[in-house]
Amino acid sequence: MKILVIGSGGREHALAWKCSTDSFVEKVYVAPGNAGTFLEEKIENVSLDITNNEDVSDFCISNNIGLVIIGPEDPLVSGLVDFLESKNIKVFGPRKGAAQLEGSKTFAKDFFIKYGIPTANYKSFDNHHDALKYLDKIDFPSVVKADGLASGKGVIICNDREAAEKALEDIFESNAFGDAGNRVVIEDFLNGEEASFIAVVSDDQIIPLATSQDHKAVGDGDVGLNTGGMGAYSPAPIVTDEIHNRVIDKVMLPTMNGLKAEGFPYLGFLYAGLMIDGDEIKVLEFNCRFGDPETQPIMLRLESSLTNLCLDAINKKLDTHQIEWSSMHSCGVVLASSGYPEDYEKKFHPESYIEKEKINVKDNVALLNHRDVLCLFGYKKGHYQRAVWTIKNHNQMVWFPKLYPNSDWDNSFDELSDSILQFRKDLKPHPMPTAEDDDRIVFAHQKNIFGQTVYKFYGVFRPDLTRTDPVKHYFKRIKNCIDLNKYHR
DSSP states (O other): OEEEEEEOSHHHHHHHHHHHTSTTOOEEEEEEOOHHHHTSTTEEEOOOOTTOHHHHHHHHHHTTOSEEEEOSHHHHHTTHHHHHHHTTOOEESOOHHHHHHHHOHHHHHHHHHHTTOOBOOEEEESSHHHHHHHGGGOOSSEEEEESSOOTTOOEEEESSHHHHHHHHHHHHTSOTTGGGGSSEEEEEOOOSEEEEEEEEEETTEEEEOOOBEEOOEEETTTEEEEOSOSEEEESOTTSOHHHHHHHIIIIIHHHHHHHHHTTOOOEEEEEEEEEEETTEEEEEEEESSOOTTTHHHHHHHBOSOHHHHHHHHHTTOGGGOOOOBOSSOEEEEOOOOTTTTSSOOOOSOHHHHHHHSEEEGGGTOEESOHHHHHHHTTOOSOOOSSSEEEOTTOSOEEEOTTSOTTSSEEEEEETTTTEEEEEETTOOOOOOOOOTTOOEEEEEEEEOTTSOEEEEEEEEEEEOTTSOOSSEEEEEEEESEEEGGGTOO
16 A cells, blocks of 8 residues: 655654554655655655645556545645545545634634533634724733634733733734734633643544643743644643543534534544643644644554554544554654744755855755755756766856765865865776866765755865875865855856
8 A cells, every 4th residue: 555644744754654664555655745754664755736636636646545644734724635535535634624623713612612612712803903902801811813724823822911912913913824813813811731632533433542742832841932832742641531531522522523513524633732720621722633743752652553543534434443552651852943933044945045145164054955955056957967067157066975875986075174085986097177167066965963864065175286196186175155146046
């Protein structure tokens, strides 16, 4: 069997890895995937526009995909499941109608009230003026939420009116969350401890997964801005057997039955974000997919097949499925760039260096693909038979030392002398470049601390004509910085 996992995060890495452990799974494709999935056996990243339903469908048909698992919320809300099902492709995830439970907080809150699901008091607004007036009627702290999808970052806890006013201004006037902020929900702040309750649901059948707890605040001690999650562990001690049973009876089953009554029978991961205060349970929100970062520790504890679990859900056989868990505990911690979740520097993207116009050795520029390097110099596609490429009729060339291990040539970099030594492995003499303007822009091929192959910028090098050797060729670093405007087109 071949599987396609949609998404690019740690969640998708965990899902793809777990599916790949099944002996009957031949290959797991991940679109677009990430550096982690790139390193896994049986997993292949594919460049696929996941916002284009036709492209996804064509890929599934041409590659004989037996199962599609959708990780992030955007494709669910946009109706990818509906489209793939129309093409008779097996896909695990809720249809567009059911995904409204996550896609619109107003829809979700109205749904909770209608079907008696415990939640915080709330009010929805589609304009700044009315939302501001409502602040006169509430106590603080309070919570302001962007109505639509905001990657887990559209929830702002406001300790006083001033903070609430700023949150509303950011959403309505500064467009902090784009279209997701066209409407806001203002709700009561709930005291207690958060926990994640995730289950696999198929119509009126349900299998709860191992309990977990994530921490959304960016800082130690649960302080700072909310994020998509800074880490998670499983199991969650706060979810006792009694709490577990109450969540099933008071939250999950009413939600499943309510969705069915609304004409949206549910298939997929159903994730309730809960606030637990003693024996009181209230729903903060629902997600219509597996949580990130909860997926990572939960998948580590799952001993039975994720693939079979998804297939049994699709085939409405959850009532006969036997799920197995490790008794061990697991934990995942998110490593994020400084400044996250606000403005932060994004590494490994050539476009970010194009915007800066220059790249410098001191910037620690390291890209994950040599084609990304060439993208900086105007080449987006093509195959490269050699490690040297002439740029736009200039004498300067992009050079990837040690790029091809099977080459007749070897290279080494001497940091003390700022020089590169190049020589033939068979030690046969070879003509030395003679032109002093035969400059080489060097991205050396190496491994980073995570074992990933990266291409690190070392500078601009020129043949060192003072060091003559018929077998060994020396190149001296002459620049630590280059202007991309000279090359990129």
